Amino acid sequence: MTVSLQVLRSETPDVLTANCPTRVVLDHVTSKWGVLVLAALADGTLRWGELRREVDGISEKMLAVTLRTFESDGLVHREAYPEVPPRVEYSLTPLGLELCEAMSPLLTWVVANAEAVLAR
Amino acid sequence: MTVSLQVLRSETPDVLTANCPTRVVLDHVTSKWGVLVLAALADGTLRWGELRREVDGISEKMLAVTLRTFESDGLVHREAYPEVPPRVEYSLTPLGLELCEAMSPLLTWVVANAEAVLAR
């Protein structure tokens, strides 16, 4: 494990400072359901109902709140079709896709090491 | 941006399932102060007071709670020296270091794109 931490070190002064804009974004992403909703959308476009079933355990309210936050952040795109019955599709914007790719190593690590961490 | 999302896709079924062990670990990491405390310790060993000042805005209670969680997770090592006045040092375990390295891309992205996200 000889990966350099230079990048991480150089950016920490920003992230660690209160009232820094990065705090807000980090709070959105690390909000209770933020990571999971983004991960679900990494699969591609999903409808409301699919998203609700995909992210196991999320309530309708929190799904709505989380989606609206990401939509106003420009991370998630919402496309409503004027049909009966209504159909609404959610997908990642290019920015959201970048974020998901940046999250990928973290998720990979968590999946790989969850057992090791909880074994204590 | 041609990074493959194969890994992310293949692991999402795990992360997205309620009562999955990965949920617990993910909750610890994405807890309000989790990422910031880990990022601070990526710089190396820190004393309690240094840590408190480094993670701007954290209360003593939440620092204690967060540290104890990570310590019992095996991500942070606590070393107390029987001196007067007392001195306690916190550092990442090898496992914690791995986690920080996995978090690095996310933090890098957040720092780089915070402005873009908040500009709306």
Add this chain to the structure above:
DNA sequence: CTGAATCCCCGCGGATACTG
């Protein structure tokens, strides 16, 4: 089917005071 709106509770997390 896709939500918005409302009520309400519990527990996260902050502030303060105290101790070894």
Add this chain to the structure above:
DNA sequence: CAGTATCCGCGGGGATTCAG
């Protein structure tokens, strides 16, 4: 210096109802 103990406000988040 390095915490622990206690109180408590408030907002995250669940359940339910209603609407387009």
